[in-house]
Amino acid sequence: MEPVATDSNTSGNGDRPARAARHSGSGTRRTRRVRMTGKERREQLLDIGRTLFAERGFEGTSVEEIAAKAGVSKPVVYEHFGGKEGLYAVVVDREMRQLLDMVTGALTAGHPRELLEQAAFALLDYIEAYTDGFRILVRDSPVAQSTGTFASLISDIATQVEDILGLEFKARGFDAKLAPLYAQALVGMVALTGQWWLNVRKPKKAEVAAHLVNLAWHGLDGLEPKPRLIGHRKN
Numbered sequence: 001m002e003p004v005a006t007d008s009n010t011s012g013n014g015d016r017p018a019r020a021a022r023h024s025g026s027g028t029r030r031t032r033r034v035r036m037t038g039k040e041r042r043e044q045l046l047d048i049g050r051t052l053f054a055e056r057g058f059e060g061t062s063v064e065e066i067a068a069k070a071g072v073s074k075p076v077v078y079e080h081f082g083g084k085e086g087l088y089a090v091v092v093d094r095e096m097r098q099l100l101d102m103v104t105g106a107l108t109a110g111h112p113r114e115l116l117e118q119a120a121f122a123l124l125d126y127i128e129a130y131t132d133g134f135r136i137l138v139r140d141s142p143v144a145q146s147t148g149t150f151a152s153l154i155s156d157i158a159t160q161v162e163d164i165l166g167l168e169f170k171a172r173g174f175d176a177k178l179a180p181l182y183a184q185a186l187v188g189m190v191a192l193t194g195q196w197w198l199n200v201r202k203p204k205k206a207e208v209a210a211h212l213v214n215l216a217w218h219g220l221d222g223l224e225p226k227p228r229l230i231g232h233r234k235n
Helices: 016-023 038-056 063-070 074-081 084-106 112-129 131-137 150-172 176-200 205-221
Strands: none
Touching (some): 063 084, 084 112, 084 131, 112 150, 131 176
């Protein structure tokens, strides 16, 4: 159970401040701490956990520290999430959904090159607005789950891009079955560049997006239907 704050005085004169406050119109009343609802406490713990996981990683964060920063006892954390693993899993799931929603929401109708720009901006926007979340996602997840790793995140986003590339391949007479491969390559390029930009923040976001699209688009523009190897190795 969460500790409940009281108005008792611990100086030895338990009711003196209360009497003084009652008898003095100008007296300062002690402020009773408002107890959080279960939902509010859960959100507070998620915010604190998110910050600590981003700074120190899963292994470097303890339940004791999470509880201390929230001003509660350890059992409160266990009551809401069953432990550090449960809290971490919820944080990762929220960040995954946030990024996927931003990317899919950005991919509106338009010229294929514009779609590439939208995808690049969506990821860079997420990194800029949800820096702690991205730091968590690019760490290897210690939780045994099918999501939560950077690789699985890239795969999920690439699936959204896959259909768009498939239509473009068909229009150009290319094999649409290769769209998943190119989707992984394009999304991986943007994601890894974003991971680098997370720390340097130079050049500006729009310039990074322009260079990413420059490389991707001009590569796609001159795409060979059946690419060939020119080196000595053929298999």
